[in-house]
Amino acid sequence: MATVVVQQPLGKTGMEAWNSGICDCGQDLNSCCYAYWCFPCFTCTTTADFGESTCLPLLDILGPALMAAFGIGVCVPPVGLAMRVAVRYKYQIGGSICEDIMVTCCCMWCSWCQMSREIKARKKDVRVLQRNPLMQPVPMGVNPQVVTMQQPTVICTPPVGPGPAVQMVQIKPGVPPGAM
Template sequence: MTSQQPRPFAAAHTSNQWSSGICDCCQDVPECCFSFWCFPCFACSTARKHGECLCLPLLDACGSCVPPITLAMRVAVRTRYGIQGSICNDCLYSTFCGVCSWCQISREMNVREESVTFINGRAK
């Protein structure tokens, strides 16, 4: 009797680039609106989706010039998904385009963490 183990089947995004640009908010209008109208809630829910503490983004207020949590999240997402980039670019985006940076992070997680469908073949 031979049995095969189920194999995951998914169209995973495996590029080493961001799946969307920093200003591509129109790719996900509901998230864009959520971030615009209630940014602290959006940042907290995005951090939670990444596996971090829900209130972590609120610590950005403790940063003097560069928002430390936004920068750290951006670097963590780049590292997790193998996205090319530099800490200098991350610092610039986090400082001058904070809301757009959080939206890009959220879009990236949505694209990269699509649900995986398992196909199970059983031998009888």
């Protein structure tokens, strides 16, 4: 009797889905209109929002022309495909390279609009961290790992005789007196 083992494809468990569908341009009409009226500018803006070089998408425009000049046909826009794969991996979105190729080849505008919506949605995710009450403010322009400022320790001694109390201040070495 044969044993059948069913395995999940690698990387599929724990993956998220896109925040919007490929044809959900109605969720962000400003980006949709921007992509429709000036697609090269839109792709450059989306790439910059993702943290990559602003001029990178221009290779999708100039690349096929250069490849055709050398007799090589290109049907998959390389930067559009690379960006889509990079967005999927950075945000741990499920999918496959085959899906990315199909979406990028069949509807490049929709693919870029979906990536733009995803990048904007992920930038809106703000995680609020609780501030540690023991942390003290650090002066502007000072690297807290290089300079540690400590408060002076005040030691009061009881009065000796009829005069006022004597106050001694202990200053830590390496800290300028005016910085306290």
